[in-house]
Amino acid sequence: MPPTRSRNFRLLSHSPQISLATRRRFLQASAAAVSGIVLSNCARNLSTSSSEADPNQTSSGGSAANKTLNIYTWANYTDDELINGFKNATGIQVVVDTYDSNETMLAKMQSGGGKQYSIVYPSDYMVQQMLEAEMLVSLDKSKLQGVDRLMENWQNPVYDPENAHSVPAVWGTTGLTYNPDKTGGDIEGWDYVWDNADQLSRQLTMINDVREVMGATLKYLGYSYNSTKQAEIEEAYNKLLEIKPTIASFLTNGWEDQLASGDLQLAMAYSTDAIALMEESPDLKYVVPESGTSLWTDTMVIPKSAPNPDAAYEWINFINEPENSAKLVERLKISTPNEAAFDQLPDTLKQDRNLFPSKQVLAKCEGIAPVPQEIADLYDRYWTQLTST
């Protein structure tokens, strides 16, 4: 759906492009950050942003700029060890700023507030959008090292063919986190919810995103996550109505404490959020539904406004050194798309199906893709009905 701005509003044409897919929207993510403070479990979310930014080291132009690399990324994707390691290897000081939604990042970059950043971490669909807005540097493959051994799913991604402008950095899935004490054992997927709908009164939260919720249901019914067939979408809606009484709320974040305290039996969640919670509450479990799910990717890109592209290439290469990448996975419990790094992981992590689902499961997963306008309208109409009846 390329934007054709033939008869646009003059006043509006300056405003930032608004996203189509909506993983981690501003409200939900900032809500999570705030809840992190109020519920005093801040260790999880808020550790990275301020601790790493050395207040004495700002990109104040001149010769110092070559020694400083400003990175704009999600929380929990970098840590002190990584940054110190990079400084020891290259002599470049890294300053990290974090954002909590792709839309926030895009707005800042488009309004000129992100001129200091040489590396940004947009998600899959956002890479597409930034490409359409011509914001990204086409990567010089001769300067890249270590990106030739990517896992199969990321060798030629839909959002950026041939990885021409982006290098995949972190990926994850959407699945179910649950409390085995409450569910009475392990669960395999969405079957559990539909089979026990009458006993699950308001015991489940789902992600506050129409495409994720409808997509999971479509998958459960055996259709595509990105179905464009009206009959299938309607069937999914009716199927969702069956389990409406089990849904306590639609929350992307904010379910964590309710799940840990046993007020909820299960929650639909992004794997990174679920794994972070499980570090604190080891009794909880995460499962990628056997019917298949959505697969998302956060990438590294170099914006055209980057003041220090050379350092950016060094950063990408440093991250993709198998040893560095493997250690990062161990410390931060994030999934890497780098096959060479995966090989260096200890067996416990290699076999951690939350971080690295099996090939059979991955084969059933899809990335959320844009759909035609009238289909998006249809999704939205059913969403309005679902959240108001």
Added chain:
Amino acid sequence: MSTTTPTSPIAGSSTSPNWQRKLKNLIQPLVLLAPSGLWLLLLLVVPTLLILELSLIPGFRLGQPAGDYGIGNYFEIFQPVYFQVIWRSVMFALGTTLACLLLGYPVAYWIAIKAPKRWRNLLLVGFILPLWTSSLLRAYAWITILRPSGLLNSLLGAFGLPGQEWLNRSPAVFIGMAYSFLPYMVLILYASLEKLDRRLLEAAADLGATPQESFWKITVPQTLPGIAAGSLLVFIASLGDFVVPELLGGASSMTVSRLIYNQFLGATRNWGLGSSLSMILIFAVSVSIALLLKYGDRDAAQS
């Protein structure tokens, strides 16, 4: 009003010519009103007109060629599901307003009339203190309190009372929103109660009125403008709130503000429909303000 219509030339006619006075009378209000007028024009009137224009282009979407003008967007609103959403928003707002009035009036009455004078400002500040924290934070605090194993049910359990399941239902929305907007109501009611003419109450007592009679026949009518203003403020604010309903209201808490949000930033990006929904909301709020101002004033004058 009388200052802007200088029809009588008696004063000052001997010292300065008539046209000079007329010019002065013309410029003075202009100078005084210009800063706020410009502000309102740029940040309220122009954006509202822009929304109005967008609402008149059926199915307008950013980045796509705009169609011809028409009122298709407004027809699209005539769907049962949208009425349901609007109805729920209005109910949430009305319930919140009523709750704030019932809770806020005694508090404001006590602070303004009963409490020792030197404590009043401190009490007032103490009461509006919650406003200094983010409403999002307060909503999360309510989740912690209201969830099944939360503070409320622990307390009820300690007294041997049955637990309540309010979270993710309408009661939680009313609690959360009333808590958010109560300080506004109290502030306005306080201002209105403080100006209450005590001599009227004394006269009523002298003439044999019971405290209840004088409350209903003097205090309430005297503070009716304050009640109207406070209710209006709370109603409008809660009609536009979607954070609290979404976080506390559970799976069936779609409000009209969230619906508009979804039209602009959600899956569809139907800015045309979103704009027409906004215009309906603006219209509804304007009408309710007009009605309340008219009848609120008349009632006050009649009593």
